[in-house]
Amino acid sequence: MLAIRLVTDPAERDPLVLPVRPAGDAQEHPELVAVARPPAAELADEATALLSMARLTGEAGETHLTLRPGRAPSRLVLLGVGDGGDGDWRRAGAALARATAHETCITLLMPVDVTSEALGALAEGLWLASYRFRMPPTAQRPADGDDEADGPAEVVLVVADPQQHEGALERARITAETTRLARDLTNMPSSVKCPQWFVERIRPEAERAGLTVTVREPGQLAAEGFGGILAVGGGSARGPRLLELSWAPENATTHVVLVGKGITFDTGGISIKPREAMVLMRKDMAGAAAVVAATLGAAAMKLPVRITTLAPLAENMVSGTAFRPGDVVRHYGGITSETTNSDAEGRLVLADALAYAVSELGPDLVVDLATLTGANAVALGKHTGALYSDDDTLAAGFLAAVDAAGERAWRLPLPADYVPYLRSDIADLYSAPLQGAGSVTAALFLREFLGDLRDRWLHVDMSAPSWAYGDQHELVSGATGWGVRSLLRWLPDLA
Structure with a gap:
């Protein structure tokens, strides 16, 4: 920089x-x-x-x-x-x-x-x-060769008075540096990026920052019952992972769990995407990139908030071992979902992570960021995330942080009369109801896995603002790192 x-x-x-x-x-x-x-x-x-x-x-x-x-x-x-x-x-x-x-x-x-x-x-x-x-250097393309400034x-x-502003400048540096990291992770082509690559890229940096790192590989995911992550990652030769980071300062009084969707490439699976819709699917892990980068930023700022971050990582591919529309998936904790569309895979990996967080981690609140639906862009355009929460105060505080960070989000409803759309004849839930309202029903599906914390939960569908199609203000063409700045404005409020 x-x-x-x-x-x-x-x-x-x-x-x-x-x-x-x-x-x-x-x-x-x-x-x-x-x-x-x-x-x-x-x-x-x-x-x-x-x-x-x-x-x-x-x-x-x-x-x-x-x-x-x-x-x-x-x-x-x-x-x-x-x-x-x-x-x-x-x-x-x-x-x-x-x-x-x-x-x-x-x-x-x-x-x-x-x-x-x-x-x-x-x-x-x-x-x-x-x-x-910048892609990693090669023999033909040395690092920083003839690149433009x-x-x-x-x-x-x-x-x-320089001393007066040193603290603010350092916070800005950490915020920008971690946002740039999220952009790097999201921009990386999926020929390089896979669940294992993501883990290996983050682990040394997280350990240097004083974070505890736990990685669950396919065998452990199967033993512990993470059926959603395994189903989505089952069609790929590059197996899924669950990355868990923990920042636990001694003076923390609040424990927040951050969850980020980490689909390192999304073909749509058996419900395969059209060609045009598949080209940018390296960005389908932007939620995981944002929460991981924000956690590194929180550690660098030494925020007095306990943070556990979960990044369920999988590659959704087409093969003989891919999960099918009509399959029933058993998620962590036992809830089952009938798959109506294998291209609605993000909610399956998030459901496992959310259920695990509520059951095993005992947080005070849970926040998930996900490039979840194209319906987000239909409703709010290319620059605005959709925020969902049953708690007015929690939603207002997060939206204020988003605005202060220079990002955009808009709160959408969680209507009670849409909940019956989720009910399946052969499982507890449909993964993707057929009645429409795609972003709303995806949020309602996720809420089913929050148990007693459903009123202490925020969900942000940030598929649209995760990518910029040209330079505009502080955004450059490509991944935006959306969410990192908002989280680093919001997390201090929890202290």
């Missing part, structure tokens, strides 16, 4: 960046923001004149580069920061990273009254927008 430093007296370096805010009610043009270390009067006058000449608005993320040959600085960047909210600063940071991608070092004069939260949001935008996925090599932020 690019380096970000806090200083009080910057060296003369190009380019110099000045923040700009929109015009107020009594103003015709936007204006320069009062900064901690004002530029020379001549430079400030020139920048002020440019605001009207260049028709700038001060909108967050707006950038304008001016060349000043023979003068210092020789390049001046005007950066719109909007009204100065955290979201505006995050957007400004992202735009600045792209506008200065090939620079060695840039210097940004920060507002005299900048808050630590705003500075952290700026840093997140810089780090997240400068992300680029991701962003400037270094950003110097000029503030009145």
